[in-house]
Amino acid sequence: MKHAVAARGAVAVVVAALALCGCGASGGDGAGDGGSAGKADAGPTAAPADGIRAVKAPKRFSTDRAVVLPDSAGEGNVAIAGVQHPLPIALHKGVAYIARPDGLEIASGYVDSDPVLITPRREPLSRLDDLGPMVGGNTARKPLVTEHGGTTLVLSALVGRVPGEGTTKGHDALELMATDTSQGTKAWSAEVPLAERHYSVEEGQSEVVGRSGGTVVVMGHGQLFGIDLDSRRKVWSAPGTFQEGAVLAGDTVVGLRLDEDGTDRRVVGLDPATGKQRWSEPRLAAERLSAAGPETVVASGYVTDDRDDGALLLNAASGDEVRQFPEDTAPDGECSYDGVSVTVCTYTDQVAAYDAATGEQRWALPDEAGTRAAPKVTLVREGLVYGTTAENGPVVVDAATGEDVETRPGIAPYVSDGYVGVALAEESHAVTAYRTRS
Template identity: 90%
Template structure:
């Protein structure tokens, strides 16, 4: 099995966003699988300077770059994106998580992608997903800095073979990719116990980082990994639903009850994994970070006739607000990175103060003069989406249109590029931001 495949132009590809250089492509070479450097290859010709726009309202559509098929595999259907794209961006470079590795491709200029592969045989491979949507277990990587190096952290599940009388077992691998080199810097292997029957095989994700600890999940099991020692420092008891979050200096997750019937919202110490609090009155189905200190959880409230979602203080678990039943908070919510939580539920879009839960605006409006956009991204105080009139950008704090001709409605953006679907074939494509 090949470990840590890298293109000859790996360094140039990873550095595209730093210097605006074009990739030289070239033949592939095998690295060590643990961070060995690949030759940078011939010097690339200079190109225009790459610039970031903190909160872009417009995107250029005349120099689009189609990303590898892995960017949309198992998540894109004829109707569009059905599940979140497993893509993280760093200075215009796309880091695409796969069930069998991590793929790196420039979103700024065409380039040969680089594939980083795990130590073990992965439980699932991208080529085996088939045409059905929903089978891709890969989730968005995490871009973070440690020791002066910018790393992309991704996770997947592999199979450790048995030996002699010892049985084989599944293992979660946390892979760290050096963005400057385009190679695997290191990895941590975490043995997995047999997962609960409700957990999908191959399920894995990087939940987030708190201080020097990275929280990861595999087969419904939560772990803390110390970035300095690269060792697993805690394992949380119980089985968790996918989608844990970090807020208020706390790991907030949905843990299965001992009797296996419902899931409860619990808060864990990210340094030790110890439980800080539990919300026993909510049989939870969904959980989202509502802001830097709050989370919104929806499901069935057992002690109240009003079955609306709850806004919880992440550090203490205290209720901040209970929303009305069938409010937009029963759907999907996202924090805008400034002060607002934006939620979508069927054809509703509503915005709330991230700290208090007070509703700020809602679409469609009561007068029936404005429609709700189909939201694709909430970022830096802006809401991106589409209506029957095409892509639109809305202010998260006020709900007012701020750009009616943005070019695209991105699903992912880092201020250098935005990722959307091409109109003609729904290929996952990168578009440069405009001032």
């Protein structure tokens, strides 16, 4: 990858192209520390009258005007078998913001145009071009789209190296980059020095956990921090080493923290404004954590004082157990809140939905009669479950009832914002954006 430089002329064309199609984002040269680069096509492939339309909970996607996203969208996460790790993509009004270990790439999902690259202040610990052909090793995680001060920002994080000087040693630092979606430029960045990473944490590991009020919770090298959006400074640092995958549920940060001996991980709840611990779940040696709803989380692992090792549904604010699920059921796997009332969990060949507040099961697939198969879930969003079956391809299921609502959606998206859905092209497996249909 080449270092980015300001390219006003090329970026201006991207601005015109995306504005013409109504995508609501554009490219520009860097502001503050870092910059952007890229050149665009002479204009959008779609006519201005063919403006973009948002569908809150799309059930169908158009496959005739697909836009292939940059290689960074799938690098290190996609194999012949499909997506192996979550794609590091956030969408805003049809524009893809792709996190990289060495920056942030902006690409229209609606018209063909060359991407714009936002670069960090420091030399990144790893670069996209150095990942190689093997799946894994891409430390970039999905950015966060948020509103602040009347501006829509995309927040992404990466780890860079601060060089030493004289007798002062160099050190790693987490950089939180804020990109202005209306300009396609870096609005600002905040830097947090990192202590030496724990041996169990992957080099370059970083992510934006979420936002609570005026505080953004970020993680780098297993260390959790709170950064104030107004001052752009670190306001707290949580003690200990955390496993990747902390979540924000309600007004609580819930994470998996290593014991002092480094053998087990405990589920802990932290105040997002101060980083102070509110509670800890001592019984569970946790392996996985998911946000189950506005006020609950699902944690799975080994329950030390119980014969049943089923996952626990916990109240995020207090840490109290709401329900323990039976062992080897869907909550032992990956769970996702549908944004309405249920959390949908997948484990081996099972898919099931549970009430987000009580944990009561709503439905499960495959059904007892053996007439319906469990889809391979790609996305849970706005009351819908998107996925594929080996026999019939893409399908959309109602998250509350488990009934099929669309059997020919066109694609099974991994990411969607109501403007476009992002999936793998059928033959090439390229990460591709598809317009939504009403």
